[in-house]
Amino acid sequence: MATKKPERGILFPLDKKGGRSTSDAGKAVIAAALRGAGTEEGSKFAEACEKERNWRFKYNKHFKNLVKVSKYIYIMFSSQRIF
Secondary structure (H helix, E strand, O other), X not given: OOOOOOOOOOOOOEOOOOOEOHHHHHHHHHHHXXXXXXXXXXXXXXXXXXXXXXXXXXXXXXXXXXXXXXXXXXXXHHOOOOO
């Protein structure tokens, strides 16, 4: 019986089917960033992102929403003098 080779490199989290989905990881990262804006609008966008069923073809909408709320992220960090 052949032995399984050890996995190397960057390993995305396992999905529900036991595979490694970059879509699931990407969706989670964008949703967290949207929520990180700390606004009601960001939270609403994050929920929509997490519920997206056609990520492969509709991810661009969520990136646009991230740009929309990025002004709040900038304001939040600039007030803390991180920049």
